[in-house]
Amino acid sequence: MKLPDPLAAPKRGRPPLPKAELRSERIVTLLTPSQRHRLTRLADSTGQTLSTIAHDLIAQGLEREENPRKKDT
Numbered sequence: 001m002k003l004p005d006p007l008a009a010p011k012r013g014r015p016p017l018p019k020a021e022l023r024s025e026r027i028v029t030l031l032t033p034s035q036r037h038r039l040t041r042l043a044d045s046t047g048q049t050l051s052t053i054a055h056d057l058i059a060q061g062l063e064r065e066e067n068p069r070k071k072d073t
Contacts, residue, residue, distance in 0.1 A: 023055075 031039065043053040
């Protein structure tokens, strides 16, 4: 049985995400001051960062695009 090296640096940091969940692509968009204010208020009210709330809104929009609800007739 091999004992751990007491002089080796301990592993630190967050474990890597699976490739399917890795966020590696960047987009840049410009907002009006009003849009930025609304997005900031939404982020603050949910306790999320501006980046997280923007990502979640984009993901929700894409989900709706892929799976539109059928209207009741």
